Amino acid sequence: MSARVVHIATNTFREAVRDRVLYNLIAFALLMSGAAILVGQISIGIEQLVVVNLGLTAVSVFGVVIAIFIGIGLVSKEIEKRTLYTVLSRPVQRWEFIVGKFFGLAGTLVVNTLFMAVGVFAALLYVSRGFQRADAWILVALYFIILQFLMMTAMALLFSAFSTPLLSAVFTFSLFVIGSFAEDLRGFAAMAQGTSRWLATGAAYLVPNFSSLNVISSVAHQQPVSTQLIFSNSFYALVYTGMALCGAVLIFERRNLK
Amino acid sequence: MATIEILGLEKTYRVGFWRKRAKCALRPLHLNVEEGEIFGFLGPNGAGKTTTLKLLMGLVFPSGGTARILGMEINDPRMKAQIGFLPERPYFYDYLTASELLEYYAQLSGVAAPERRRKVAEVLGRVGLQDAGRMQLRKFSKGMLQRVGIAQAILHDPRVLFFDEPMSGLDPMGRREVRDLMEELKQQGKTVFFSTHILSDAESLCDRVAIIHLGELRGVGAVEDLTSSVEGQVEIIWHGSSVPASLKALSTEYHLTGDTVRALVREANQDAAIDALRREGLRIISIVPVRTSLEEYFMRKLKPSEAAAGVRS
Numbered sequence: 149m150s151a152r153v154v155h156i157a158t159n160t161f162r163e164a165v166r167d168r169v170l171y172n173l174i175a176f177a178l179l180m181s182g183a184a185i186l187v188g189q190i191s192i193g194i195e196q197l198v199v200v201n202l203g204l205t206a207v208s209v210f211g212v213v214i215a216i217f218i219g220i221g222l223v224s225k226e227i228e229k230r231t232l233y234t235v236l237s238r239p240v241q242r243w244e245f246i247v248g249k250f251f252g253l254a255g256t257l258v259v260n261t262l263f264m265a266v267g268v269f270a271a272l273l274y275v276s277r278g279f280q281r282a283d284a285w286i287l288v289a290l291y292f293i294i295l296q297f298l299m300m301t302a303m304a305l306l307f308s309a310f311s312t313p314l315l316s317a318v319f320t321f322s323l324f325v326i327g328s329f330a331e332d333l334r335g336f337a338a339m340a341q342g343t344s345r346w347l348a349t350g351a352a353y354l355v356p357n358f359s360s361l362n363v364i365s366s367v368a369h370q371q372p373v374s375t376q377l378i379f380s381n382s383f384y385a386l387v388y389t390g391m392a393l394c395g396a397v398l399i400f401e402r403r404n405l406k
Numbered sequence: 407m408a409t410i411e412i413l414g415l416e417k418t419y420r421v422g423f424w425r426k427r428a429k430c431a432l433r434p435l436h437l438n439v440e441e442g443e444i445f446g447f448l449g450p451n452g453a454g455k456t457t458t459l460k461l462l463m464g465l466v467f468p469s470g471g472t473a474r475i476l477g478m479e480i481n482d483p484r485m486k487a488q489i490g491f492l493p494e495r496p497y498f499y500d501y502l503t504a505s506e507l508l509e510y511y512a513q514l515s516g517v518a519a520p521e522r523r524r525k526v527a528e529v530l531g532r533v534g535l536q537d538a539g540r541m542q543l544r545k546f547s548k549g550m551l552q553r554v555g556i557a558q559a560i561l562h563d564p565r566v567l568f569f570d571e572p573m574s575g576l577d578p579m580g581r582r583e584v585r586d587l588m589e590e591l592k593q594q595g596k597t598v599f600f601s602t603h604i605l606s607d608a609e610s611l612c613d614r615v616a617i618i619h620l621g622e623l624r625g626v627g628a629v630e631d632l633t634s635s636v637e638g639q640v641e642i643i644w645h646g647s648s649v650p651a652s653l654k655a656l657s658t659e660y661h662l663t664g665d666t667v668r669a670l671v672r673e674a675n676q677d678a679a680i681d682a683l684r685r686e687g688l689r690i691i692s693i694v695p696v697r698t699s700l701e702e703y704f705m706r707k708l709k710p711s712e713a714a715a716g717v718r719s
Contacts, residue, residue: 155513159499166501229497234558237463237491237568238514239483404466406419 152240153248160252161259164218169256172210173263179206184271195275196283200368203268204289208364210264211257211297212324218256219304220316222249223396227405236405243397250305250393257297265290282370288378289367295385296361300324302392303356309399323355331359356388407477408438409566409597410445410462414471417457417621431457432621434471439599439614444592446608446615447601448704454621455601456494459570463491475566487516490559494570494601496551500544504535504554507543508561515562529557534583548575556584560591567591569600573607585611609700617707624707632703638673643691644683652682670696 164170180203187198223246226232235245265287272283303323307316326333330352337348361381363373414434420426432454439445449455460466462473464481478485498507508526517525530539533553538546546554552575559567572588573581588598588611602608608615609629616626625632639658646667649660653669656679660669671679676693683690 152514155510159502159510163499163501230493230495231497231499233460233463233465233493234491234496234498234511234555235514236465237486237489238511239486239516240514241483402467404419405460406466 150244152244153251156235156240156245156248157251157255160222160249161255164253164256169214169218170260170263172214173260173267176206176210176264177267180267180271184274187275196272196370197368199271199275200268200283200286201364203264203271204286204293204364204367207261207264207268207290208293208296208362211261211293212300214260215253215257215297215300216304216317216320216324218253219301220308220313220320222253222305223308223400224311224313224316232405242401246305246309246397246400247393250301250396253301254298257301258294261290261294261297280370282372285363285367285370285373288373289363291378292361292363292381295381296358298389299356299358299385299392302389302396306392306396306399309396309403324358326351327356327358328362329359330355330357357384361385409441409443409476410437410439410599411474412437412458412462412471413473415458415461415468415473416470417454417461417466418469430621432461433623435618435623437616437623437626439597441597442592442595443613444588444598444611445600446612447599447618448603448605448608448615449601449618450603450708453618455618456570457621458618459491459493459568459601462568487562488565490562490564490567492555492559492567492569492572495574496555498543498551498554498558500542503540503542504530504546504557505539507554508558511558512561517562525561525563529561532560532587533557549577549580552576553580556587560587564596566597567599569598571602572600573602573604581607605699605701605704615700617704619708625703629700633700639670639696640673640676641668641670641692641694641696642676642679642683643668643693645689645691646686650682650686650688652685653679656682666691 180199183199183202187195187202191198223232226235232245236242268286268290269279269283272286273279300320304316304320307319311319333348333352333355337345337352340348360377363377367373412435414436415432416434417430417432419429419431421429435458447455447458457466461468462475462480464486473480475485476488499510502510505526508529509522512522512525527536527539530536533556535550535553535557538550543551543554552572556569556572559569569588572584576584585607588600591598612629614626614628615632617624644667645665647662647665649657649662649667649669654660656675657669657671660667669679673695680690680693
């Protein structure tokens, strides 16, 4: 990877840290502490289930919000504030800028998720008084959540490369919602007839399939995740992210920075 | 070979939401800037100066024509490593300190790690910010940001510098310092291309200037050559309490102060005016040629009538 990509990614990470993005961890810590204390009092026998479900869902929601709201500003904010001018007038290629921004935000989300993961395991330890072997599947669920963040970040960047922050937020959030019901959309496509079948199938394969990346419920029930799903999800997420990034680069390469 | 060669560069934007219409920001521009020159790019607001600089920096794409800097295409990274750019009203990552920002730019410009700290400290000193290196940019005044902008442009010791309104936001002392810095850069053999609408800066600094208006080049050349092309005037002062009718016809303007009269007369009418004064028996105090300023030349080039007549040089 080009050294300039690393420098841009590092600066993007530093921006997120200095703009107090990681302060969301305080809210998360409060949520997990409260949940761990309350769950012990109101649920009997399903403390582990509630804590894992709540914890992983919170990790996902917090991360998605960060991916959308920072991702949409990664390019547009730099254009609006003209900070991009002094970057692109140096020997920096436009693709390096986009890829660097992607890795910077992806890095922020990974670090954020790691801290949250510690919180989830701490709450689990508190309510269960120990870990079981099946709890290791929580790591797989967290890995899938990170894959989801990578896809969301790439999509936010793609929209941010040609649209306003508000529209980018709307597009990205819409895709997140639709993508969360991608399996249902595929089911609908299978049942539909004629043109609607064709359209629904096209839409089902175009939107990101977040359904298959969501294993929170099965992990909370201590069910294992198949190796095949881990590989297929990894491959799918990396290809989807790569394609969205390529789209962002292709658009940004042709954009006039007025 | 010229350091900057602009070969018919032009830019037309498509504006409007629904029915897009063409808006010409820059008509085909042909311009050469030689090595070691301080070149002023003059024009009123909205003339096309910033558009030209953005085209040269590869920030917007030309609708036609091309340009070469140091013999390389405008998007060549090898060329970009050898240029510095100060945008108009610069704004930087305000969560960084001045030192961090300059270090980041040094990394992007490919300055070797062992040299970075030394170069950052050096340029901060050069722009008078040696004590502000550890301060976050969000606490900087407009003038300090302009100085940071200049520091980032010269940080990597580029051969060619592009400054977009470099004096903007600076107090008289700051403007003087920037002028000194530009002269220092020239002495080091650098080429400086700067846009401005402050004509006195251009007049005192530039080897050559170009005047642009409504996206069209109206004149280019050395300041003395351009101003000498404007018909000169002479100022005649004499003792008297009134202006004879013959003098009124010959003067472009006149003022009466106490017992002296001051009149401006075109050079061509100088002898006739002197004869008229002698005929009236008035005592001439002085006859002084009036130097044509760049401002006068500039104003002439901006007049619509002359634009229509095609005054391109």
